Amino acid sequence: MYIPQTGLSKEEILATLRAFKSRDMDWKAGKVFCYVYNPGEDPAEVTREAYLEFLTENGLDPTVFPSMLKLETDVVRMTLNLLHGDANAVGHLTTGGTESILLAVKTARDKARAEKPHIKEPEMILPKTAHAAFHKAAHYLCVKPVVVDIDPQTFKVRAEDMEKAITGNTILLVASAPSYSQGVIDPIAEIGALAQKHNLLFHVDACVGGVHLSFMRKLGYEVPDFDFNVPGVTSISCDLHKYGYAAKGCSVIMYRSKAIRKYQIFACTDTTAYTLINPTVLSSKGGGPYAGAWALMNFLGEEGYKRIVQTVQEAAKKLMDGINAIPELRVLGQPAMCMFSFASEVINVYQLADEMAKRGWYLQGQFSTPLTPRNLHVSLNFGNAHRVDALLADLRDGVKIVKTKTPIDSDAIRAMVGAAVQSPDPEAAFGQLAVSAGLTGTDLPSEMAFINEVLDALPDALCNVFLVNYFNDLYS
Template identity: 60%
Template sequence: MTISPVGRTPDEIMTLLHGFKAQDMDWRSGRVFAYIYQPAEIAATLVKEAYSLYLSENCLDPTTFPSVAQLENDVVRMIAGLLQGDECVVGNMTSGGTESILLAVKTARDWARAHRPHVTQPEMILARTAHAAFHKAGHYLGVKPVVVEFDPVTFEADVTAMRAAITDNTILLVASAPCYSQGVIDPVPAIATLAQEYGALCHVDACVGGMYLPFLRTLGRTIPPFDFSVPGVTSISVDMHKYGYAAKGASVVLYRDRSLRRHQIFASTETTAYTIINPTALSSRSAGPIAGAWAILNYLGEAGYRDLVATVQAATERLMAGVDAIDGLYVLGRPAMSMFSFASQAINVFQLADALRRRGWYLQPQFSTPRSPRNLHVSITYGVAHNVDALIADIAACVEEVRHMPPIDLALVRSVVEALTQDPSPAVVEGLMAAVGLQPGALPQEMALINEVLDTLPDAVANEVLIDFFNNLY
């Protein structure tokens, strides 16, 4: 493809874009139970208008656009207050939870360089249930993730295992509030106390829970402490574009005080160009997400968020009860909020996900671990809450459908896994992936067989296969 010799009209361009979207799942119908967090239409329209108003403003230089700094400070102060932070708590808005987590890990690394210079190979301790963003941050920043197991019944992080994993190189302990995969809150006070005991920092990943759990608590639910009310918690990440219902590209990372946040900031006067001062990872970035977050916070207020949480939580509990009542399915762990996962000993849940997708639903497959079975993840938001009864009915119907389907060809799976384990080179990956329905540059229509292979492979090999596939996709 090359740039068109002559330009197209706006109508032609929009027609093409709408045509491209025809291949996407219709999330507006409320049948996509992941990725999308949609408020009521009037709120969504306001967010779009605020975003568009600040689309071109650049966060790079607050002296040029002082209103952007004001909006960011307002959002940070509101979220800090919601998470029981005092006037010393500071933070910044980022592009998403991954960037917030990356910055928290970077801050911990650079804090350790200043305060524990003997540490040359820094480590952070996290449960297997923690988000992959921590592994990504460790990969980028040279901080080794030390992974410990979780309680196979509750899915909470194993604090005793964390203690056993601490070494002189430990700079950071991680807790989830909750973990995305099963919606379970880790024992944050115990983890934060452990971090204090050993002179380490403690980050709480509240990317999904930060804008939900405080309002659930005001509705009378018992929510264990997880925020700045817990001594020893030194940083928290919370996404506005999840249960804050802001537009994508809006997260917040908070620190206990400025002395800690200082390690996040980068500055450079060493070049012939303008001075760079970056509080976050990016330099130029649109102020649209900040304006959208500011707008939705002010539009909904505490009462509006509380109403949304009440609606979503009621739908969540109805859906969990409905899933548990279906013969052969069971919910994993003890979910604390509006996300959970379920497994089955009777059918292949990867086939169930495909069967549901053929009916227009999307549930998120998750692989097994030594302590957890393969499962399907469900995130309930305001935009899908009205559909949970229809989903329960279709899950039950699809379970029966899968019971009568031919099983996945396990002999094929074993042969592919054996070959890839012996030689995971790109050429071998390309040849074998074709056998399970993956073609270079194309997305598969059904995923059950592919997920079966990936779930069976050792993690290191599965990661290489996925990297090679995506390397050919774009």
Template identity: 40%
Template sequence: MTNFHHLQGLQSLLPLISLVTRKDSALEVYKEMLLLYLEEGRRQVNSRCAELEPWQIIGATFITTLGAVWIKGFLFQHESNISHVMHGNLRWLIFCVSCYFFCCQVYGDFAWSNPLHPDIFPGVRKMEAEVVRMSCTLFHGGPNSCGTVTSGGTESILMACKAYRDMAYERGVKYPEILAPVSVHAAFDKAAHYFGMKLIHIPLDKKTMKVDVKAMKRAITKNTAMLVCSAPQFPHGIMDPIEEVSELAVRYNLPLHVDACLGGFLIVFMAKAGYKLAPFDFRLKGVTSISADTHKYGYAPKGSSVILYSDKKYRHYQYFVAPDWQGGIYASPSVAGSRPGGIIAACWATMMHMGESGYIDATKKIISTARKIKAEIRKIKSVTVFGDPEVSVVAIGSDVFDIFRLSNALTTKGWNLNTLQYPSSIHICCTVLHTRPGVADRFIRDVQEQVAIIMKNPKEKTTGMGAIYGMAQSIPDRSMVTEISQGFLDCLYSTEVAKSNNSHMNGNGKAH
């Protein structure tokens, strides 16, 4: 039977063999070859379908068509989804795939819009207003609460600092000061640098890792422009004692900014998810502004955040207006002039798609996972968990061995943890990705195994990036670290680096 089929195959090629021996033009040869292939294909299909009933043929055709349409949509329409996987943004991919596709479509529809021109793009203006109003409501803002959408947490923080600086100027303060915990985000350092303010770092309670309220009280002077708390802070995931600091703010008639950039869209849903937290928002009289990133646990695309105020009088100090410009009256609410309307639209779409139930479900999974990790890590000898983290970040340190050794070891296991300094530590920031079955258990097991290996020789020196990071902390002249960092940033813009990368490309533009 096999030989017979071979003969049939050879026989079908005979016309082709005769074609190539003729002196016809190449086009005619290819045309006749195509016709022969089509004829052979028709014959093969007919022979294979000869014993099938009509309903079977129709059913198979229908299923095949549906499959082809699905594959086409996955490969081409959702190409950006695959890009997110390549860049490690798995949290979004796994948790909210349909939302992602929906928001990409919305972004595309508003990609050319610009909120600087609300008369031309009224839809984006309305969406920004609704994002702000929804956020104010989540943080228990009253009818006079307000805010703006910004490009990220840093801009939100800059805007609050700028507003309170101008308020301090108005009351005669020449050298405005920001009182903030040493654990506060570096964006406050940037704000002080940009706006000519002085940042006074307040120490933490060494046991709780919360800001020392008594020390903050002692630091208040006539130059104090604002107080700051974190909810939670980035290094250790600790909620500052915002209630106590709020009382200070009221007593001394000072504005209090709560930086909730990291966990803002978790903490507002924790009560409904079954986790109690002390008040941290506009329910407290002293809290006058809050920054929260919609592009973190709000699951919006990167480049979106909100700065919220308890009253419109604070937001007015954030605005910039140039009334005498020859190009007309120029007014903008934040740092940027032109802004990407597509980001605002996608942020609005994300919040509408997720809804309260979606956010509560995500919060419940993330908080339960983070607390499981916290509880299990605490059981491991030779390592410590800093403070009592209540949200999504768990920071780990050790008094027995160099914690950066553990960081290096976990990196080889596929974990990407943040390295911290003063004190040396590492932390894991839990996302929806970590809530998948077995992920948290694997992390805990890997920590247990690697600590056991390290403890066989706890005094061994750290190598690799851990050694570099540890050494950087020990340099007394911090200007050296600054210069090295500036050199690194310069390299990012170096054309020589680009040329070097291009030299490793092949003819198709793909890296070897």
């Protein structure tokens, strides 16, 4: 594609953009159970208008745009107050959970460099259920991830197993509130005690749960302490663009004190250009996400958030009870909030996901591990809470249909994958595997069950290579 010689009209442009979305899942219909968090039309409209009001402003230099500083300070302080940060607690807005997590790891690494210079190969200890963003941060920042197994019944990490993994190179402990995959909260208080005992930083990933769990607590639900209430917690990430319902591109990274936060900030006066001071990863930062979050939080208020959370929790209980009432399906663990996963010993859940997709539903497939079965993930939010009955009806029908289909031969796929791994020409073998799985060219596959079976059978390291190569071809 080239820049057109003559510009298109506004009408042509908008019509074309809308046409691009024709193959997208219809999230507005409430049938997509991840990626999008819809607070309803009135809050969304306020967010859109506020976002556009600050579309052009740049958060790079607060002396030029003090409005951006005001917006960020207000949003961070509202979030800190929700998560029991005291007057010493501080934070910054970031573009998302991955950036927040990356900054928490960077802060731990740089603090260790300054205060524990004898550590040459820093390590962070994280549960198997920790978000992949921690592995990405480890890769970017040359910090070794030490992964601890979880309890296969509760899907939570055990504090005693975390302690066994601590070495002289450990700089950071990590836990989730909740973990994305099964929606359970790790034993934060116990791990906080470990952090204090061993003089370590401790990051709680509350990207999905920070706002929702806080309002569950205010509504009287039983929620274990997970935030700055817990001694030993030194940093928390919380995405406002998930269950805070803000526009995409807004997360908060928070620290117990400025003494920790200072290791996050980067400054450079070593060039002929302007002085660069970056509290977060980005330099230029659009004002839209800042203003959108500020507007939404003030529009909803505590009472608005409580109404949303109550509605969603009631729908989540109904959905989980309904899934457990389907004999072939079961919810994994005891989810702490409105996100969870379900599995089956009777049918292939990847085939069920395809059957549901034909009916317009999107349920997110998750691969198996030695401690967890293959499963489908659900993040229920206000925008699809009203669709629970319809989803359950289609799940019941979908299970019946999948049971009539020829099951995918998992043993044959594992044998095929094993042969590719042992091949003297693995690149050619994996190319053939990609063809078999339907992962070729730039066309997105319409069905994912066979592809997910192949990817699930691959060893993690090879699956990563496989996906890197596919995405390298997918994008221009």
